[in-house]
Amino acid sequence: MSANAHPDSTDLDRIHSAVKREKADLPPESQPAPLWATFLLMLVAIVAGGQLGPMAGGWSFDVSNPFSIAAGGMDPRPGADGAGATLDPFALAMKKGASGYAICGGCHQGNGAGLPGQFPPLAGSEWVTGGTERLIRVVQHGLVGAITVKGQGYNTPGGMQPFGAAMSSQDLANVLTYIRNTWGNEGTMITKEMVQKVRDEEKRATQWTEAELQPFADKNVEGEIPAGPGATAAAAAK
Ligand code: HEC
Incomplete structure (x- = not known):
């Protein structure tokens, strides 16, 4: 092909493709x-x-x-400390109650089953899942003498010491919420206000006996809220 001929087809393709690349x-x-x-x-x-x-x-x-x-x-907001910041009130009480339970676990055992003839069980115990009036009093003031738990008799010398002086209302509330909702137990959440109410109206310095607590066996301190995620709404509405 001679030099003055039409631009060859390769050139045409190149020029056209450049034009085609331009955006409208x-x-x-x-x-x-x-x-x-x-x-x-x-x-x-x-x-x-x-x-x-x-x-x-x-x-x-x-x-x-x-x-x-x-x-x-x-952060001073309730439940805002550490990992608890994202937990609802019930979940937070369970978390704190689980660690607080270390105080009780030495006798009642980590699995809540107690020790036969010595320490009564908390798992499946009617004392734990029953009336909150009785449960709070047991832990607040202690318990002594013969008692029956799940059909079994216990009478450990010295009974159970009171924990009211050693633990704050909040700590007690957390532990009680925990034992009421662990090992298959199901119960309402216990708040620090409920523990405080019993503290304020009952100042006894001696341990309870089973007979003395009988009137409280099925009584509930007012202000209880259902356990579980529902507790969040109820607590928030308070
Ligand atoms: C030093 C051992 C000991 C420790 C620690 C202890 N308890 Fe007890 N607890 C006992 C004994 C003993 C009894 C039975 C008392 C009796 O025979 O009158 C009892 C009874 C109970 C009962 C009523 C019976 C039952 O089994 O349901 C509850 C509820 C209870 N304890 C909860 C707790 C909680 C909650 C804690 C921790 C804050 C705790 N105890 C710590 C020894 C202990």
Whole structure:
């Protein structure tokens, strides 16, 4: 082929494909947003996040907040300490009650089954799942003398010591909620207000006997709320 002939077909293909690659012009109403608008939206999102974060879940830019985790402080809101921050009141009581139960487990055992002839069981015990008036009194003031639990007699010398002085109303409430809802037990949640109510009206310094507690066996301290996730709504509504 001579040098002054038409551009060869390879050149034509190259030129055409370059033209075909060009995008068609956009109509004026659908031009891309200007860059400044993109940055403005990002700024709005960041500022809004800073406002919404603390409301929605305690997330905050503000590391000078004395209660913020970043500042090493303790958040004083109920249930806001540590892992408990995300738990509902019932789940939190169960978690704390489980560790508080270490005090009881030495006698009643980790599985709540007690020791035959020595320490009565809490698992399946009518004393535990029955009236909260009796249960709170047992742990608050102690128990002595012959008792029957699940049809078995117990009469351990010295009985059970009172825990009212050693444990706060909140700690007791957590442990009692725990033993009422563990090992297959099912019971209502016991709040610190309920424990406090019994404390305020009953100041005895001696351990109870089974006969003395009989009138309270099926009585419930008012203010109890159902256990389980439902407790959240009930507690929040209070
Ligand atoms: C030093 C051993 C000991 C410890 C610790 C102990 N208890 Fe007891 N507990 C006993 C004995 C003994 C009895 C039975 C008392 C009697 O015979 O009159 C008893 C009885 C009970 C009863 C009534 C009977 C039953 O089995 O349901 C409950 C409820 C109870 N304890 C709960 C607790 C809780 C909750 C704790 C922890 C805060 C605890 N106890 C810690 C020894 C102990």
